[in-house]
Amino acid sequence: MSFVEYSDCIQDGDVAIVYLSHNSVMPVKVQQGAQTQTRYGVIRHSTDLIGQPYGSKVTCSKGGWVYVLHPTPELWTVALPHRTQILYTTDIATITMMLELKPGSIVCESGTGSGSLSHAILRTIAPTGHLHTVEFHQQRAEKVQEEFAEHRVDHLVTVRNQDVCKDGFGVTGVADAIFLDIPSPWEAVGHAKAAMKRQAGGRLCSFSPCIEQVQRTCQALVDQGFEEINTLEVLLRIHDVRTVSLPLPDFGPDCRSDGVEETSPNYAAVSLKTTTPPREIPGHTGYLTFATKPRT
């Protein structure tokens, strides 16, 4: 198992994703002899997990069952323990494409936070790319480094515990893409430019919840000579598939002109398969600002 390559069977030391139900997944560190509690009962790693194929159904001690899935960055995003507010798959997917990430890309990111986007980047740039990620909070930097190792992706990433606005990304002239998710991204634009390759075409993205931040960042990008500056937002709309039953009203027996009464319809409701939106949806995550670096 690794987050950048599939394998077939669960092994000791893997990180697997236990799927309990829609909207309920949890990560599990597979260990010989260990046990995991779920609401459906206990999962015994040695008998229920190790050696089983990923995707298997596992019956827990109370009789309920779960599925054990191979980890992917998308599952990790919904399962990971939050240390900060994270980026979700919708924004991550947009960022990945708009930054033109692919195998071999060299990427700089700050702040690392809980590592949600980091895992997605690593998956996309493997096996030949590299991620330089900067996190100014010491414990968070250490925690995410641990996770990269457990997830067998640490060879693709360098974590630096420093302040990107003061000290930059720790590399210069190498990056194909930069991602910023920090309170004052305009202070890091200069460092971003320095970290990027000299040739034209490098891509930059800044994620900010507030429009004022976006305005200041765009100004900084203009001042630093960036081109193709573009701000957008992407929202996810989920459609819940439902069978709904709509009752038919009764207007009384149908009286025909010849006075013969017709009986009212036999059915009291019509069933239809449709979708309904959830009651509440995330209406805003943040604004995404993209830009292209010219030749320097």
Added chain:
Amino acid sequence: MADNGDEEYRIQQGDYVVLKRGDIFKAVQIVPKKKIIFEKQWFFLDNAVGNLYSTTFEISSGGILQPQKLKETGNPSDLKEAGTDNRNIVDDGKSQKLTRDDIETLKEQGLKGQEIIQQLIENSSTFRDKTEYAQDKYIKKKKKKYENTVTILKPSCRILAMMYHGREPGKICHLRYDTLAQMLTLANIHAHSKVLVFETCAGLVLGSIMERMGGYGSVIQMYPGGGPVRAGVESFGFPAHFHDTLHEFPICHVNALLAGELDTTAKDPTAEEKLNLAADEEQIQPEAEQQGSPEEQNMETNAAQDQEKIEKEKRREAKAQERKVKLEEKRKKLAAAAALLEGRNADGLVIASRFHPCPVLMTLLKFLAPSRPFVVYSQYKETLIECYTKLKEQGGTVNLRLSDTWLRHYQVLPNRTHPVLLMSGGGGYLLSGTTVAMDQSKPAASQRSEEPAPKRQKASVDSSRLPSLE
């Protein structure tokens, strides 16, 4: 300022590139002396060769490209004279003194875009009354109309997806570029995986997947009809070795493959060859007749006639040989693709076509290993509702989600920040999920149905008036 090792960043003969002006893109190939039309202008790309990608060129007379020397320094409106609001500005269409003909003359004189705009400003009676912002907007508008520059970009999924969506959305089933972005991520496309693709989006989806795989792993394109359509893949300009990872398999053989009855071994060629030989005969006969005119034939000696016979034979054999080689290649490819599919251990499935997705999904899912993602795109929600329902009935999948994305662009300018006026009405829908081990017992409703039970009917009607319910 030529750098060493810059070669991969330089435009070369035969490269597939994308032309850009503002928000308009066009994919073309660099071919010597070929006239290109882009945004109502004609030019040749010959001069582009040797320059770096992302260079902006000016189109000078004769359609010759010249790299733009300097970034336009300073705005044409450094006048600083501006009004405060538009209460006295009357829009009577008469404020511009230059006529269309005047402007044409300026263009013919070879004036650059910047200079034409300067002329327009000087000849506008209302320009100095406009507010600074209005002046800005006016200049931007004129720049868009009169600039004659073009930028040459290296193709990428992002650029091509935006291009197709802007130019020919019908060719890609109206797949919006952010929806494509979601598909690539939800399907966990990455290097060293084995991905199945069924698409009728001119090869855009296929190319995007190949880009994200970087030449590692394999992609199998399942195709309907006679052959795979993938013109869009060329536009990506992939290095040759990427094509080694690309396979194709005709869907008309899928059922046979699933039943284990697909025979891809080399067949006895003689039967087929006889048919081909007969076809050749018919072709060569009229040829031979045309070649010999009556007089010549009379004068021909026996030796010459024999010579002709020998050459006829040679041609026939050569053709038969060619055909044999082609068929053998085709068979080998089919066998290779079948071998990749047989194991039913693909890592991902992506469907995006004009065909009804339901049968495609239900059939191709069989080739996926357990615990692997799949994504289906459809322009229409109803087809995906059907897929969702069928999948629920059958079991073997979890995490099903029917979604679409809402995309909005913003104009960000000091004191003028707001969402852009027009936005995309829709970008299509996605159904995504993950495969799991098929339940051996019953595929019945899981104990955790993902749908809440339909609401029970309230007894608000006098039940004596209703017939009894079944």
